[in-house]
Amino acid sequence: MLTAGGLFTGDRSKFLKGVPVSGRYLAGIDIGTTGSKAAVFDFDGNILGSGYREYSCSYPRPNWIEQDPSQLVSQAMAASSEAISKSGVNPRDIASLGFSTQRSCANFIDRDNKVLRPMISWQDSRCTQEINDILEKITADEFYKITGFPLNTTWVLPEILWVRKNEPAVWEKTRKIIQLQDFTLRAFGAEGFISDVPDAGFWGMWDTNRFEWSSKILDLFSIDRGLLPEPLPSGTQVGIITADIAEKSGFAEGTPI
Template identity: 30%
Template sequence: MTGAEHLLAIDLGTSGARAGVVTGTGDVVATHATSWSVQSPRPGWAEQDPNEWWAHAVEAVRGAMAGAGIGADAIAGLCVDTTSATVVAARRDGVPLRPAILWMDLRAVVEAEQLTAAGAGAGYSGDRPVSAEWGLPKVMWVRHNEADVWAETEVICDCADWLVHRLTGQWTMSVSHAAAKYFHDGTRGGWPEAVYGPIDGSDILARFPPRVLQVGEVVGPLTGAAAEALGLRTGTPVVEGAVDAYAAAVGLAVVRPGPTALITGSSHVVIAQTEQPGQLRGLWGGFTDAIVPGQFTIEGGQAATGTMVAWFRRALAGHAAAEAKQRGCDVYDVLNEQAAGVPIGSEGLVVLDHFQGNRSPHTDPYARGVIHGLGLHHSEAHVYRALLEGIAYGTAEVLGVLDRQLPTSGEVRVTGGPAASRLWMQIQADVLGVPLTFGRAPIGSLLGSAAIAAVGVGLFPDVDAATEQMVHLGEVLQPDPEAHEAYQFHAEQYLRTYPALREILELGAMNRP
């Protein structure tokens, strides 16, 4: 990194773009964030405009650079992390042919079922069906349902691939995305014939970016046009990144077997590393090379956690919004204050957190959210707390499935937006009954992408070495043993809800107009 002392990380999430300027010792010098919306033209659908991603990425980078007060020559390299299984159909020049199909979109249920019937889930999703969240079912949906778009599509790719093309002019795919959402497996020679053969996938493979790169490989130099837009130096190395949650795991130094990462945000993701290939029941993976070459990534999670809390704030928190406006504070400040006074268990309310289907351990796209136990004595605060508790119960279920099958150190490391809520995190710790360790960097994905960029430009030999120098863990939040004991009854009610209502939920989801 001769003459350059900083790394630039770009994170494209579900609700906005963020950029961060980070030093080689892991100090986050400056960040800048923007926000956008998700379009839902039909129930279960979620779309975004890729051109909006670029506009917001430009704004975020320029804001972070201005906040850092450094020149373009100070940036040694940059790396991008994004949502995954967010599918873009484009021309070879990068012009999108339709809105991007977002990761949380569940329209490709039939295609996922076709892949499951063909045996595609073997080695990837344990004993569960292929998920409609994944990228390949969405690609198949475009091919099956939008023939005109498919005929014009020259490149079909993920969000990160599209953004890297805007930066470099080159079409590549990160192995992180390819392995986690498109069935790529380096131990089986790459794109497996067992998956793509039964679906006549040759026309899909022909449209994928031609190069699959390891996390930390240099894609190429920043183009002049991209550099001018971003306010950076032409030729700045662009390093291949990872799935946003996987980058956040790097930002928590979960890059070897032992600790478990809990990534909070629009969704919740649980990540663990293992050196042994194979699959675990009720979880996804192991995905080959998805974070560290030669290791396997195990993933579980919940599909719409922060998103459903945001939905509650927008749709149902009228009284709290009015009070927040009167006091000049955020609505969440009011809700957290009020919910802190609600007893454990929300006085009989139980929330099933399947608002956008279930990711794991059930992998059920037909599952939907449930709030039961409502009485006339319940307030906004009760419902809000019950949402936080329901999410915590879901996380506990996922971690329980993981811990019963994979030896871990028992340490849970947490990052993401909801980690800033002391109430939410205390509920999470109390439900789990284990301490939560937080990274000092507020946004783990930015720190993780910066560490990956540092590897790409040669500051460190590998991601493990980068995290040793750049990742600094901070506060440890202890559970309350009495609260943990009190939560057991309510957690059991949560676990009983999905089996009791599964057929009803499936029938309702399948017969919606």
């Protein structure tokens, strides 16, 4: 298993179950707020190569902060290609790829899996009225007991309520609501829109006691469970690098993600 410090200390045969026998390295990508970092590691935690690409936020109105998720993913692929090149590692020797992304970022997806509007950043604070609307149906204390978080504009729930009220044309076309992690995983080859359980906690709709979407909160705000991604445990394989993504990212086709 991996320790908190990231060093491998357990049975490698269990860790590598289902990945190529030739895999001797790991790769990680972190898509942050202002840039994307990628690195290739050996099993002792040594960084063999890394890459970084910057991007920006847009500020269309006071308190609004938005980004283009496609640009962030494109820059992440460029950073990973740089990291692999600098490492000198054969991409086919990379056993698997893991991701970390900024959280509480709402993306609204149509039936063709296209983004309907710019991503609402976790820093965005346009949803102050939606916080008041939430408090009309659930107390701040009860919200905290269910979600484990204080009620504020950071979480995805008020962002959803804002779009539903202020952008009805977007809402009418919305078939999925996802965070950046879910968008990224699918862009790299995941089968469907997948979230890990820790990321699900940042929606403001996750029951941290039951480890499932809160039926109470979903019902209170008339949010269809089918709009949300599928939460899975961290470390679950959700797909593989496809041929077209291999060309863009530098990873070998078939690399588990």
